[in-house]
Amino acid sequence: xxxxxxxxxxxxxxxxxxxxxxxxxxxxxxxFSDLHTEQVDAIRANLADESAYKFAVxxxxxxxxxxxxxxxxxxxxNDDVAFLVSAxxxxxxxxxxxxxxxxxxxxxxxxxxxxxxxxxxGSNFGDFRFYEYFGPHFFSFVAGNSHFLFLDGTGKTSLxxxxxxxxxxxxxxxxxxxxxxxxxxxxxxxxxxxxxEETNYFADAATRQRLRELFTRQGVDVVFxxxxxxYAHQTIAGVDYVTTGGAGGLVVDDENSFHHYVEVSVxxxxxxxxxxxxxxxxxxxxxxxxxxxxxxxxxxxxxxPRFLLIVSLLVVIAMKLHRLLIEDKDYYRDxxxxxxxxxxxxxxxxxxxxxxxxxxxxxxxxxxxxxxxLQELGDKVLTFVPEYPQSGKKITEDDxxxxxxxxxxxxxxxxxxxxxxxxLPRFGRRLKQFAPDVIHVHHPxxxxxxxxxxxxRRRIPVVYTYHTRxxxxxxxxxxxxxIFRNLISHYLVKRFANKCSGVVVPTYSAEEYxxxxxxxxxxxxxxxxxxxQRFQKLDNQQLAALKESFxxxxxxxxxxxxxxxxxxxxxxxxxxxxxVKAKSLxxxxxxxxxxxxxxxRLKHKIRQLDLHHDVVLVGPVPPEEITAYYQxxxxxxxxxxxxxxxxxxxxxxxxxxxxxxxxxxxxDDVIKHEVNGYKTPGRRREWSTAVRxxxxxxxxxxxxxxxxxxxxxxxxxxxxxxxxxxxYAYLLAEAEQG
Numbered sequence: 001x002x003x004x005x006x007x008x009x010x011x012x013x014x015x016x017x018x019x020x021x022x023x024x025x026x027x028x029x030x031x032f033s034d035l036h037t038e039q040v041d042a043i044r045a046n047l048a049d050e051s052a053y054k055f056a057v058x059x060x061x062x063x064x065x066x067x068x069x070x071x072x073x074x075x076x077x078n079d080d081v082a083f084l085v086s087a088x089x090x091x092x093x094x095x096x097x098x099x100x101x102x103x104x105x106x107x108x109x110x111x112x113x114x115x116x117x118x119x120x121x122g123s124n125f126g127d128f129r130f131y132e133y134f135g136p137h138f139f140s141f142v143a144g145n146s147h148f149l150f151l152d153g154t155g156k157t158s159l160x161x162x163x164x165x166x167x168x169x170x171x172x173x174x175x176x177x178x179x180x181x182x183x184x185x186x187x188x189x190x191x192x193x194x195x196x197e198e199t200n201y202f203a204d205a206a207t208r209q210r211l212r213e214l215f216t217r218q219g220v221d222v223v224f225x226x227x228x229x230x231y232a233h234q235t236i237a238g239v240d241y242v243t244t245g246g247a248g249g250l251v252v253d254d255e256n257s258f259h260h261y262v263e264v265s266v267x268x269x270x271x272x273x274x275x276x277x278x279x280x281x282x283x284x285x286x287x288x289x290x291x292x293x294x295x296x297x298x299x300x301x302x303x304x305p306r307f308l309l310i311v312s313l314l315v316v317i318a319m320k321l322h323r324l325l326i327e328d329k330d331y332y333r334d335x336x337x338x339x340x341x342x343x344x345x346x347x348x349x350x351x352x353x354x355x356x357x358x359x360x361x362x363x364x365x366x367x368x369x370x371x372x373x374l375q376e377l378g379d380k381v382l383t384f385v386p387e388y389p390q391s392g393k394k395i396t397e398d399d400x401x402x403x404x405x406x407x408x409x410x411x412x413x414x415x416x417x418x419x420x421x422x423x424l425p426r427f428g429r430r431l432k433q434f435a436p437d438v439i440h441v442h443h444p445x446x447x448x449x450x451x452x453x454x455x456x457r458r459r460i461p462v463v464y465t466y467h468t469r470x471x472x473x474x475x476x477x478x479x480x481x482x483i484f485r486n487l488i489s490h491y492l493v494k495r496f497a498n499k500c501s502g503v504v505v506p507t508y509s510a511e512e513y514x515x516x517x518x519x520x521x522x523x524x525x526x527x528x529x530x531x532x533q534r535f536q537k538l539d540n541q542q543l544a545a546l547k548e549s550f551x552x553x554x555x556x557x558x559x560x561x562x563x564x565x566x567x568x569x570x571x572x573x574x575x576x577x578x579x580v581k582a583k584s585l586x587x588x589x590x591x592x593x594x595x596x597x598x599x600x601r602l603k604h605k606i607r608q609l610d611l612h613h614d615v616v617l618v619g620p621v622p623p624e625e626i627t628a629y630y631q632x633x634x635x636x637x638x639x640x641x642x643x644x645x646x647x648x649x650x651x652x653x654x655x656x657x658x659x660x661x662x663x664x665x666x667x668d669d670v671i672k673h674e675v676n677g678y679k680t681p682g683r684r685r686e687w688s689t690a691v692r693x694x695x696x697x698x699x700x701x702x703x704x705x706x707x708x709x710x711x712x713x714x715x716x717x718x719x720x721x722x723x724x725x726x727x728y729a730y731l732l733a734e735a736e737q738g
Contacts, residue, residue, distance in 0.1 A: 011312045032103055036135035039083075040143075042112035046082045047144030051268050054079065056276075057181075058261040059087040059226025060245040062120050065105055067259050071278050073108050079263060079276065083111050087244055088118025088183030088226035094126010099133055114150070118183030118226060122154045138162050140169050146266055147175035153184040153202055153225075163214060170218035177271060178220045179264075185225040186211045187241045190232055192256045200227045215239045221271050222264070230256040231275045242273050337737055342437075342729035346378045349728070350436035352451030354420070354443045356385035356402075360594075360620050361563060362647050363467050366528040367442055368623075371401075373529065373721025382434045384427065384447060386420040403430060405447065422450040436460060438728045442467060444496035452499060461501035461731040463724075464521075466493065466510055468642070490517045497521050501731045504724065506647075507669035524727045527670070528647050529720025532713055535627055535654035542628045550616055552632075555589045556695050559633035559657065561626070561648040562640060564596030564617075569662065571605065572684065573639040578609050579688040586695045588614065590637065593629060595620040630655035634701065635694050638662070641682065646670040653677075653712035658704035660690045676708040 047053055056076055061068045076084060091098040106113050115121065117137040121130050130137065137152035149169060151162055170178060184202040193200075202208050215223060216237040223241050232243040246260035259278040264271060351371060355363040371381050380401075387404040405420035405427060431454055439455035440463045441448040448464070455462035497503050497519040505511045506527045514523060546552075562568045570592070577590065592615060599617065606615050621629060630636075636652035636659045643666035649659050650670055659677030661667045671679045678690035694701050 011315045015312045015316065033133055034135055035103075035133060036114060036139065039112040039114055040141045043083045043114075044141070044143045046112065047146075050082075050144050052266065053144060054081045054263060054265050055083045055085065056081045056261050056263055057085045057087050057224050057242070057244055058246075059089060059243070060229060061086060061090045061102070061105075062092040064259065065101075067278060069105050069108055071259075072261055075276065075278060076261065077110055081111065081263065084109060084113040085181060085224070086113070086115045086118075086226075087181055087224045088116045089120040089245075090115050090118070091120050091126065093120055094122055094124045094129055096129065099126070099129050103133070114148075116150055116181045116183050116224075116226070117152045117154065117156075119154055121183075122152075122156050127154075127156045138165070142173075142175050144266070145175060145268065146177040146179055147173045149178070149180045151180065151182040153182040153186070155203075159207060163210070167214065167218070170214075170220070176268060177266060178218065179271075180215065180220050180223045182211075182223065182225050184227050185241070185243050186223065187234065187236060187243075190228075190230075190243075192230060192232070194229050194257060197228055212236060212239070222273065224262070231258070231260055231262075232256065233273060233275075240271075240273065244275070246275070246278075337730060337733045339726070339729040339733045341736075342732045343726065345729075346380065347374075347438060347725065347728055347732075348380045348434060348436045349374055349382070350431055350434060350439040350451065350454075351381060351383040352439065352441045352443075352447045353383070353385055354445075354447045356383070357623075358388055360623065362528075362643075363442055365623060365647065366465070366467065369529055369531070369717050370440070370721065370724060373717050374725065376718070377721055377725055379725065380434075382431070382436065384431075384451065386418040386447065388418055403427065420447055422447060428454060432458075437732060438463060440465065440724075441500070444492055448496070452496070456499070461728070461735055462499075463502045463504060463728065463731065464497055464500040465504040466497070466514065467506075494518050501735070502727060504727065507666050509665040509668055513665065522731070524723065526720060526723045526727075527650070527715055529717030530647070530650045530654055530712065530715050532654050532716045535630060535651065535712075537627070538631060539628060543632055546628060546632050550589070550591065552589060555587045556635065557633045558588055558590040558635050558637050558691070559593070559629060559652065560590060560637050561593045561621075561629075561652075562638070563594050564592075564598045564602055566598060567640070567642040568596075569639040569641055569682075570598070570602060572662070572682070572687075573637060574602070574605060574609055574611060574615065576639075576684040576688040576691070577611060577614065579684060580691050580695070581611070581614060583688075584692045584695050588695055590615045591618050591629065591633070592616065593618045593621050593626070626651070627655070630657060633657050635660065635691065636677075637691060638667070639687070640664070640667075643667060649677075650712050650715050653708035656705040656709045658694055658701060658708050660687065660694065662687060670711075672707070672711065676704055676711050 056079070058068065058072065091102050115130075115134055117127075117130055120126070122137075127137065137154075137157050138150055140147065140149040142148070147169075149166065151166070182202075184200070186202045186208045188205075188208070189198065189201055202211075216239055220239050223239060225241070225243050226245050228243050228245045230243065231246050232241075234241050242262060244260065244262045246258055260275045261278070263274045263276050265274070351367060353363065353367045355361050356367060357364050367383070367385075371383055374381050382401055382403065384403045384405060387406050389407075389410060405422060406424070407418040408421045409419040411417035411419065427450075436455075436458075438461045439451050439458075441451040441455075442465050444464065452462050452464075493514070494517045497514060498521055500521055502522045502524065503514065503519065504524045504526055505514065506525070508525055511523050511525050560573065562570065564570065580588070590611075603617055606612050606617070618629075630652055633652070633655070634657070636649065636657040638646070638649060638659065638661040641662060641664040643664065646659075646661070646667050646669075649661065649667065652659060653670075653676060659671055661671060661677065661679055662682050663679040664682075667679055671677045673679050678694075680686040680690050694704070
């Protein structure tokens with residue numbers, strides 16, 4: 001299986017290399033251009049003062065490069081011809097590599113050469129390459145005692161324009177002989193036309209007739225063409241028409257179809273055309289077999305990179321199909337993994353996170369609860385976190401189990417987002433001394449990436465907790481928002497998660513998302529625990545002090561705990577509260593707890609909406625004091641769509657607060673609609689209506705309060721840490737077993 005996997009990835013690398021090669025061919029400059037200019041100069045020099053000479057014409061080189069290179073070229077040299085003309089279809093197609101390959105083939109010639117622009121030369125945008133590498137699609141020159149004229153019969157150039165040009169050229173010509181080269185035959189279809197080549201003639205019969213009449217009227221001696229895999233010579237109205245396609249194509253070795261080139265002898269008295277047969281040593285059917293082989297060889301020779309690309313793609317597809325259709329697949333986890341050796345063992349856990357106290361966030365709270373929960377189970381925990389400007393504590397903390405990484409740079413007005421220096425080797429040495437059994441990372445980048453790298457180096461399981469919907473944080477990233485939101489964020493999460501040994505998600509909707517984007521790693525669904533009992537203790541003195549500080553009297557108190565950032569959708573909540581204020585029979589006051597980059601803008605918006613008497617921006621509250629704020633409230637309100645879990649919602653429920661929130665991932669799993677709260681569509685009317693119902697119906701609010709407290713009791717932090725420990729044990733046992 002490992003060999004097959006290696007072969008599979010080797011093919012992927014080959015495909016990548018071939019694609020890069022194709023890109024290089026199209027982006028790099030070829031070492032040749034405008035070849036016809038120098039070739040025509042050489043032909044004129046060879047024929048200077050010559051009234052008798054020989055040249056060769058060959059057609060359809062494209063499918064028999066082997067025959068042309070290995071057998072025809074030496075014979076051409078022995079025949080002492082002055083130059084060579086391809087009557088069309090020298091390349092197998094107009095792709096970049098084919099032009100470069102045919103240039104290498106012609107480099108074996110010891111004589112000048114010219115190419116007629118044929119159907120293959122113009123295919124796949126080859127007309128541009130032909131013009132760049134050889135010259136115009138139609139042209140003429142005079143050498144010796146002859147006028148040579150080359151036409152474009154492919155339709156790439158206007159034929160009426162060419163005929164007008166041709167008429168002028170021939171009328172003004174004083175040369176003794178006139179020879180025309182056009183890639184497609186302009187005579188009527190031959191009886192001996194090979195099978196499947198009936199359409200290989202110049203398409204329009206009326207235009208063919210006009211061309212023949214022009215050639216007769218202007219005294220053209222010979223018209224050469226290719227595009228048929230045969231040799232044909234006929235005279236029509238005083239003009240010789242020679243079709244030569246024996247240098248390439250599948251030939252059947254009969255009187256018309258055979259490998260050949262045409263030797264043209266020119267004297268003052270006239271022109272003689274003689275086919276020169278190139279006979280392989282084999283006889284009969286073997287010659288046809290050799291013709292087939294020459295076609296295969298030509299495909300390899302001229303388009304070998306493309307051939308390899310096709311084969312490699314077919315191999316990869318075949319291996320994928322083998323894995324899908326033939327190999328047995330068990331999509332369930334391995335239930336035979338024995339975790340006993342690790343379940344009751346004190347594990348050593350390295351935690352890596354980009355967020356931690358004193359910065360208050362859901363991730364900070366989650367990491368701290370995990371750390372303390374594991375310690376209460378007897379595990380040893382070493383936590384790597386960034387150093388904050390206001391932390392006070394440096395690396396020498398009272399708790400030596402917290403390792404703070406120095407800052408390289410700090411983002412945000414209050415230094416809430418330090419970019420830690422993950423490149424210092426001492427932190428790797430610190431982890432090595434700790435000798436962890438497992439590493440747990442909480443972000444798919446930076447300090448999280450450091451944890452993954454160190455874990456893979458030590459060959460120990462790495463667990464990733466998916467906390468954050470990155471696509472909702474596109475406004476913080478210096479990239480086009482749509483690109484990050486729709487592509488990069490999902491790819492980043494998928495790639496990181498699939499490198500880890502296991503993933504922890506807080507809700508089933510988060511698990512569903514990871515599976516949709518292609519995460520194949522084992523997943524544990526486990527919400528972050530809450531300290532349920534702490535929310536049951538009332539401090540009446542503290543509550544009275546808070547009521548006095550906020551000037552609370554008979555109002556219903558709405559509580560919301562959220563970072564003041566764009567992704568938290570606070571504008572929606574404020575705008576909906578305008579509707580509540582306008583229609584509700586009960587007064588209310590919202591205590592918005594949290595801090596963030598949008599604080600000043602939101603403060604201005606609250607005044608704009610005339611909510612400055614109804615909404616209080618409380619600011620950040622230390623985690624140890626947050627309980628009193630929840631107990632001060634009557635209803636918890638929330639509008640964020642960026643959550644992977646509703647941890648603050650569970651905390652609010654622990655304090656007996658029914659919840660009104662916008663339906664989204666994370667929220668959907670913790671709110672039972674019309675039981676412990678409301679989850680509404682992202683529309684202000686529905687959200688504000690739900691808030692009004694709870695404000696005005698005391699019985700409804702009391703019933704939902706009891707349901708909320710009962711629901712939250714199942715999420716105590718002790719169960720959270722125990723489930724995570726068991727997940728570690730499973731991954732360690734699985735790694736040991738196989």
